[in-house]
Amino acid sequence: MELIQKLAILADAAKYDASCASSGTISRDAKASSTGIGSTSGGMGICHSYAPDGRCISLLKILLTNLCIYDCLYCVNRHSSNVQRARFTTSEVVDLTLGFYRRNYIEGLFLSSGVIRDPDYTMEQLVEVARSLREDHAFGGYIHLKTIPDADPRLHALAGRYADRLSINIEMPTNQGLERFAPEKNHRAIQHSMARLKDHIDESREDRQQARKQLPHKSKPTLRVKRRPPRQERFAPAGQSTQMIVGADDSNDAIILHNSHRLYRQFGMRRVYYSAFSPIPDASSALPLQSPPLVREHRLYQADWLLRFYRFDVNELVDDTRQPMLDLDIDPKLAWALRHRDWFPIDVNRASREQLLRVPGLGPRNVQRILSTRRFRRLRLADLKAMRLSLKKIKPFVSAADYHPGRETDNATLRAQLTENDTPQLALF
Ligand code: SF4
Numbered sequence: 098m099e100l101i102q103k104l105a106i107l108a109d110a111a112k113y114d115a116s117c118a119s120s121g122t123i124s125r126d127a128k129a130s131s132t133g134i135g136s137t138s139g140g141m142g143i144c145h146s147y148a149p150d151g152r153c154i155s156l157l158k159i160l161l162t163n164l165c166i167y168d169c170l171y172c173v174n175r176h177s178s179n180v181q182r183a184r185f186t187t188s189e190v191v192d193l194t195l196g197f198y199r200r201n202y203i204e205g206l207f208l209s210s211g212v213i214r215d216p217d218y219t220m221e222q223l224v225e226v227a228r229s230l231r232e233d234h235a236f237g238g239y240i241h242l243k244t245i246p247d248a249d250p251r252l253h254a255l256a257g258r259y260a261d262r263l264s265i266n267i268e269m270p271t272n273q274g275l276e277r278f279a280p281e282k283n284h285r286a287i288q289h290s291m292a293r294l295k296d297h298i299d300e301s302r303e304d305r306q307q308a309r310k311q312l313p314h315k316s317k318p319t320l321r322v323k324r325r326p327p328r329q330e331r332f333a334p335a336g337q338s339t340q341m342i343v344g345a346d347d348s349n350d351a352i353i354l355h356n357s358h359r360l361y362r363q364f365g366m367r368r369v370y371y372s373a374f375s376p377i378p379d380a381s382s383a384l385p386l387q388s389p390p391l392v393r394e395h396r397l398y399q400a401d402w403l404l405r406f407y408r409f410d411v412n413e414l415v416d417d418t419r420q421p422m423l424d425l426d427i428d429p430k431l432a433w434a435l436r437h438r439d440w441f442p443i444d445v446n447r448a449s450r451e452q453l454l455r456v457p458g459l460g461p462r463n464v465q466r467i468l469s470t471r472r473f474r475r476l477r478l479a480d481l482k483a484m485r486l487s488l489k490k491i492k493p494f495v496s497a498a499d500y501h502p503g504r505e506t507d508n509a510t511l512r513a514q515l516t517e518n519d520t521p522q523l524a525l526f
Pocket of ligand 1: 167168173174175176
């Protein structure tokens with residue numbers, strides 16, 4: 098089969114994996130050797146990911162193969178699926194990556210695979226691609242490897258030496274869901290692998306901190322010591338991530354968010370990705386015929402953001418018994434504010450950072466600007482407007498030196514007013 102045909106098949110097969118944003122990485126030293134060919138700071142098979150700072154990076158996103166000995170019901174690549182199969186050799190993936198990288202099409206590689214022969218063999222192949230890129234070609238770009246949970250832990254350890262990020266998909270929000278839809282997978286093995294990766298990542302971070310402390314102080318001019326610890330000491334510096342399929346089983350948003358919260362806490366996940374289930378050809382009758390609305394995936398991302406950066410608790414966003422689903426029509430922060438009208442208005446000249454973060458329309462950056470500006474003067478409505486804040490969104494919830502919303506927050510039509518003329522909201526607050 099021609100390489101271009103393989104690329105078409107294996108790039109298309111990889112599109113179902115949502116877990117490839119490369120946020121949180123650190124810059125790699127492209128000049129580490131004279132043959133280094135680039136580094137990351139911070140068409141077909143190319144996906145774009147956004148870092149939290151808004152930087153857009155492109156990755157070659159492919160599977161090594163879409164052959165698989167497993168038969169996960171929700172997966173288009175499952176053993177019993179009637180799709181065209183293809184397989185790259187490890188050197189083909191290496192050459193493709195280098196070729197795209199040299200042409201400036203990509204800044205890195207996202208590589209996943211179906212399970213061929215057995216988990217160890219598959220993991221060896223994935224590691225070999227990363228090893229060859231790093232060691233044979235001094236590749237300084239970003240590498241995200243999908244990890245096979247049942248593979249030998251020594252292979253996971255090797256993968257972390259070469260990759261910036263590792264990910265293991267939790268797949269279904271509950272153990273029961275996994276047993277039902279992917280009986281060959283084992284929830285316990287997945288969690289053990291996540292725990293091991295976390296240990297490696299933590300140890301590597303501690304070692305680097307120790308090494309940094311032992312370095313001579315920067316200000317000693319006579320000692321020309323490179324302060325960056327050697328590359329070998331870093332284990333997956335951009336951490337680990339996972340993906341959960343939404344809408345294949347009947348797990349509600351409360352179950353999904355509690356699970357995500359646990360994954361962040363227990364395994365130090367950098368990201369949990371939510372992937373709305375999409376119907377596949379010749380699907381099992383156990384699966385729904387339709388995808389969940391895409392906006393559900395979007396609301397989950399917004400709620401996830403609130404948990405990580407706005408200090409919300411899962412129980413503030415969803416209620417296991419009375420309201421287990423997020424409101425699809427408005428973002429979860431506005432939904433919370435409308436349920437807690439007694440919290441408002443919040444005085445922008447006196448409120449704490451935590452209180453300001455609760456105001457719909459205020460994000461961490463704007464809150465920081467408010468806190469900095471009010472050290473010098475009392476803020477008026479015009480100051481908020483000058484910060485390019487949406488007054489329509491924030492006015493009912495804040496007071497300023499020259500403004501008070503009166504009883505606006507108690508207005509029964511407030512929700513309708515705030516969502517009037519709104520197209521489905523896609524921005525994060
Ligand atoms: S192991 Fe991965 S590739 Fe194989 S069927 Fe399951 S989800 Fe699909």
